[in-house]
Amino acid sequence: MNEADLIIVGGGPAGLTSAIYSARALIDTVVIEKMLPGGQPILTSFIENYPGFPEGISGPELAERLESQARRFGAKIITSQPVEEVLQVDKGFEIKTEEGSFFSKAVIIATGTSPRKLNVPGEETFTGRGVSYCAVCDGAFYKDKVVAVVGGGDSAIVEAIYLTRFASKVYVIHRRDQLRAEKILQERAFANSKITFIWNTVIQSIEGGKKVELLKLKNLKTEEVSDLPVDGLFVYIGSIPNSSMVRNLVELDENGFIITDNSMRTNIPGLFAAGDVRSNTFRQLATAVGDGAIAANSAEKYLGELIWKR
């Protein structure tokens, strides 16, 4: 099992879609996932904009369905194995994980992103003690408490609305004077009496004793500094690519996302990328699965040409 024609690094929507397509095309396919298959949907409360689910679907349920669909067509899925490096070797690629090496003729990188951190004093100390990057995971600990969400995009607003199920009050702290989030989400948030917006403001530090007690805020327009007492802070300020395993191998953009052409090819023949880890993409579930299908098709063509060459 440590050799395959195609190895897909990352078992989220993009990687599992690649696996569905390549396994159905009878390509010997292995997916290597650092945790459990499913990717970002596992940590997403509810998905409303994925076609075919008019009532929406819970993230974990969709993740589960993607996984079983990939397995149904014969893809092998290896779990709990973080990939540390992908190297070009004689006959293809070596994929080094924490526990060993795998070899393949072609690779699809579908490793997604991780939450961007605030990088302010107190963030690291209080992670798990009031600072969280996952409302679905930790929201229930804040029943009748006061929390803040920092960010102004779709995730920040979706999760702020989700947190109103538990918290008595949710502040949304945003450094601009308007949101980037979809209009439909904005309208819901503005109509929610538990949500209060704090505009043009950044967090300078997170303070407390054993747990988070207050945020030091600074208004960017007035320069005014203030204290906001909260029990928790949820950070949704964007994402960074999980591309470190190929940083010495493929061309990345200035933010570390993998550069590909429209066929998901990187600058290295046989190495493809799909989903959120790819540069210049609209990072959505629907686009990730589209990428995954294209990458599998490109990998299939590449493997076909390899055989032809021999």
Next chain:
Amino acid sequence: MSLRNSYNRIKAVDSSNFDSEVLNSTIPVLVDFWAEWCMPCKMLSPIVEEISQELSDKLKVVKVNVDENPDLATSYGIQAIPTLLVFKDGNVVGEIVGYVSKKALRDKLEEVIG
């Protein structure tokens, strides 16, 4: 390794037996604070089960459901799950918050219990 797998092989403890099972244990104890609805907990539980078998001679592993035992969660300041606490002679000697890989967990345990 599906997310629907139940987390059955690890002994559940609650406030009635926490003292005898954890605080008064003669060997170090790894306590997994978890809940049914917590996806990262479900990702971590197969790893905790494997570790409990591999280190069964020197480490005891138990789980605490935070929904059923909010008192225990509060007294140990649990605000995110999964949280793993390592107890030695009744004291917390190690803490891991969030999902970790098996290797990272093994390394951490070796550091605190030797």
